[in-house]
Amino acid sequence: MTDEKKAKLIRKAVMLVIFGGAIGLGYFLKMPVWDFSKDKEEEVADAEAEQLIRDEMNAENRLTILNSMVDGNPDSEKLKELLEQLKKDKYGDQVEPVDLDIQKCKNLADEHAVDLEEFAGQLDFYADGQKLGTLKGVTDPVVVEQTIDRYLAGLVxxxxxxxxxxxxxMTRRNTATQAVAQPKPKPSGVPGMERVGGGVPGMTRAKPGQSNLRIEPADQPKK
Structure with missing residues (x-):
């Protein structure tokens, strides 16, 4: 066997050892080293989840509340529970909370400027695809409820x-059928007097050509 053949065999042996070691390490760590089909499936699933969220943002006849979710973050979990409770107890179909997993939907997270370093909960409000506003770092139930009420009133x-x-x-007041207050007519005639039948109380209208004026004689002084 020549030196050249020996060198080729050694190179093949080294490649087999490296290849076998990589496969063994991959199975040990439960990570697919050479098969990227799982990563592709995850990308497709994430893209579909992101599209579903965008569809929710464009929904009509309701207020959509986008809740940015971070695994293990207590603020996002607290907001999730609060929104579900408000929907159940007060708002019903008027609002729809939607979870935004910022690890999976990175494009949406970037669009909403979610800051992971200083994250303390974030709500983004939408109606008919239009963004109404953002509430960052607030988990106070009173503030959240007041914010929802303000946006709903603005939408109505x-x-x-x-x-x-x-x-x-709940009963919504229909402003379109409310009676419009009419201005009161100005009183005519002498203040404190009321015209009855077109005349003045205690007076009789004279016929044409006649006068109803009668002069009473003055009282004579007693002798």
Missing amino acids: KRYGPNWLPNVEG
């Missing part, structure tokens, strides 16, 4: 009283 004012769906147990 913008789109009309029938824009949002009805909620059982």
